[in-house]
Amino acid sequence: MKIAVDAMGGDYAPAEIIKGVELARDAYSDVEFLVYGQEEQVKPLIQDDSRLTLVPATEVITMEDEPVRAIRRKKQSSIVLAANAVKDGEADAFFSAGNSGAVLAAGLLIVGRIKGIDRPGLTTTLPVLRKPDQSSFVMLDVGANADTKPFNVVQYAVMGQYYAQSIMHVKQPCIGLLNNGTEADKGDMAHQAIYQALASIDSINFIGNVESRELLNGAADVVVTDGFTGNATLKAIEGTALSMLKLIKGEIMSGGLGGKIGASMLKPVFKNVQSAMDYSQYGGAVLLGLKAPVVKTHGSSKAPTVKNTIGQIRELIETKSADQLVSYFANHTDEMAALKESLK
Template identity: 45%
Template sequence: MKIVVDCMGGDNAPYSTVEGIVSAINEFNVEIIAIGDKNILEENFNKYTFDKSKLEIIHTSEIILNEDKPVKAIRSKKDSSMVVALNLVKEGKADAIVSAGNTGALLAGGLFILGRIKGVDRPALCTFLPNKKGMSVLLDAGANADCKPRNLLEFGVMGSIYANKILKINSPKVGIVNVGEEEGKGNELTKKSYELLKSNEDINFVGNVEARNIPYGYSDVIVCDGFTGNVILKLIEGVAMSIFSMLKEIFTNSIKTKIGATLLKGDLVDMKRKLDYTEYGGAPFLGVNGALIKAHGSSNAKAIKNAIKQSIKFVEGNVLNEIKLKIDKLGVDNIE
């Protein structure tokens, strides 16, 4: 198996990408194609000990920056690490791509270069979401701000396959984010999507999930439009961070609370880490015709390694073909 890594994308590139690749080669014995400025990459890889036969470096002269306009960047920066990496997957020279670069550009690149799986109207970004019981997946996390009911059905089908293959959940429970649990609640989108998901036999649809129950893991696959999904992810982050910063203030209130905080510190750090969804590798762009894993922009070496691990599972689990089979069976191309 060969994984191509866009080494120039992300806030800590290429240092964290290089270190993450080295860890991945050492731990998973995987072959990696590293794309980026050859001089810089070689200099950084030379700092580490690993089986160099597992690594190939391809030189590129351009970088897609975070501030670049996505579509324009993909079209004009032909020799960027991201575009060259995507082309390798398209040409079958790599089995999957991992990138921590500009999200919009990566999604646009996925659509333009890899293309959509036949029958998929809108590919979706699918992220892990830690909950009290364990882990669920949420899609769409932000690729499609406006969605149609058929999109949510496709998200449910693709998310089920992903949760099954990657999280090893049998018959994952699929729920729609909604303002009430009863059928008939919600906006036009969720009402119509409910009907579509309910009548599909391939997924284990459990109905609506109220936002207050998301942190408790009421469903394994959480389906929503990309606007709502993005609001959910960022709000969880914001609420958790603001509570932790309030806790921090309490901890320095008095000598009493300072002592209390010292006694709790280790457990609190563990809890904070458990809640941080960026710790759990990357988010696949499900529905494009290739294994595309978006790593968080602020990924450190460990996150890059985890994203590579995830791409390996994606390929080994044959997720792409499973999606093709199930979407073909759906035959929703004539549903609005």
């Protein structure tokens, strides 16, 4: 299998991207890499070019570039060339740590949507704390679409189910709808309609509404919501975790010698907490609903996270998750059309 890599995207690119690619190359003997980037910057960083081909890209899409305009104007950028490699069948998946909007735009405009899917959803995996039989859950959409229609959320449930089965290896994932209460009649009219639509789909295991305060307690294997709410929820979780760690550190530092001695004894505990909240261990965010895997990892990712994300992409390719979605939506055209009409 071949993965097209944008070597120029990310806060620590291209050095950490190349390090991560080489770690993944050494770990997975069945993966080859097409690495797109500026030759004068990338070539000196490559320690071993086994199963790694550098493809020159003279342009770079920066974090400041307007996504769609950049995709259309910077045809020789690492993001555009890598996405085109997937479109042309030269690579099986596309990976980047660069401009999120540009990666999403390249996925939509170049790689293309699966027929029958109105809007792809951005999917991330988050940790579940202190639940022995469940270590993580999937949430989508977490930011691909700021304006989402009820039918889009229904399709996210189907896509999320296949993702959980392929990557998390959950045979019958529990699907929950993020809402402001667990009762069936909670939420606005749109959420009530989504609830009824999800409850009518026999092929998914819909368990009803879930509240945001229960997400990290394992309320569901897959949580679906609109892109605006999903992105806000994700950032709230991230912000709370970071703030709590800073608060604890601040209290320790101001607690005098006794506090510092106590903290040194609890250091392994703090490391375990930090590790449990680090969702980068699960890889990047996947734009589900495209003809091939398009995966965006955090801009601050370093080599270990790049390696983990490539492992995630490898599994997406190996399990043919995109092909499974193509088959599902091709075989449920009438059901999806009826649901879409009912949600207008």
